[in-house]
Amino acid sequence: GEDVEQSLFLSVREGDSSVINCTYTDSSSTYLYWYKQEPGAGLQLLTYIFSNMDMKQDQRLTVLLNKKDKHLSLRIADTQTGDSAIYFCAERNTGGFKTIFGAGTRLFVKA
């Protein structure tokens, strides 16, 4: 079945880079997403990548996709205290209706 797994916690110092990792099982996944959730709020789409790409950069965010290993990562450069949140990896098939989410990685940024 479809499954998305992430490490639960990551702690970094302000100014360092953060790398959040995710693995997924569905080889037919076409769209892979990163969402951010702050306390008491809904999920905010940060970025996404198509499965025919291996990298996407958007300002401080870099997404890397290793389709062979079904591994996705999100790198946040120059991490700030405002980046402290839960980050969810998610995947969806072409034509599918269901987006499958991981359990989220809690990022703590120390000043």
Place this chain on the structure above:
Amino acid sequence: DTGVSQDPRHKITKRGQNVTFRCDPISEHNRLYWYRQTLGQGPEFLTYFQNEAQLEKSRLLSDRFSAERPKGSFSTLEIQRTEQGDSAMYLCASSLVGQGDEKLFFGSGTQLSVL
């Protein structure tokens, strides 16, 4: 710019009571989703609508749950005879399908506590 709005933000109810939540999606969006999120977990799919048609329901959605989107705009999610296990954050999301990729825009959720 009005995003997805959900009402109420919080609901506390006693076991056995009925509750209803409302979601107003982004106006031009044709798909509307309901997800449930429990503490320490990611959102789990419950059901979705394409315009006014409910096209899929998860096995998580027991007979006590019903969702409607009568005019293809706002949606309601009703839970009858609530149980303590229903306590969770109920998230609504909307999207515009038909442009290749699909991006979900989430509301802030309704936090349900069943005592």
